């Protein structure tokens with residue numbers, strides 16, 4: 691295993707900056723010559739890289755840049771499509787991370803329990819609210835979270851959140867302070883660069 695310091699630099703096809711490849715999104719060509727996102731950076735073949743920023747992905751999709759990087763032609767793809775593919779991979783990864791947090795006993799779920807924990811200053815690192823949460827409950831949770839300095843993000847839906855924490859529908863999931871919540875927050879900041887319009891409470895959010 692190489693350390694962070696030894697990781698090689700790769701050039702973003704969008705902005706052309708050379709960056710630690712750990713900070714870049716990797717792409718490869720599948721057998722049908724489609725550009726696919728290699729989020730874990732493990733797929734075989736020649737790779738191409740961009741920053742996680744949507745502007746870089748859009749720029750990379752233009753003017754044969756991927757073709758030059760792969761040294762062969764590929765199926766046409768729009769910047770929008772590519773950015774959506776990256777966002778989809780990030781959502782899958784985030785869901786995985788919430789599942790991992792749950793397995794390590796680092797999640798609590800349900801608006802009542804989360805509200806109670808916030809009242810007790812119970813050490814939550816981040817709160818995820820289902821995008822289909824009842825607005826009144828969403829407001830209650832986010833305003834108390836703001837008071838406690840805990841960032842909130844609207845992501846997934848009640849059913850998906852419930853499934854990942856092994857319950858029925860859940861519109862609120864809290865991740866306890868610690869390494870799990872830190873990894874999720876880091877991943878969310880990448881996700882935010884891609885989707886831009888993500889709704890989350892800035893209040894108390896430090897990254």
Ligand SMILES: [Zn+2]
Pocket residue numbers: 702703704705706707740741743746
């Ligand atoms: Zn870039």
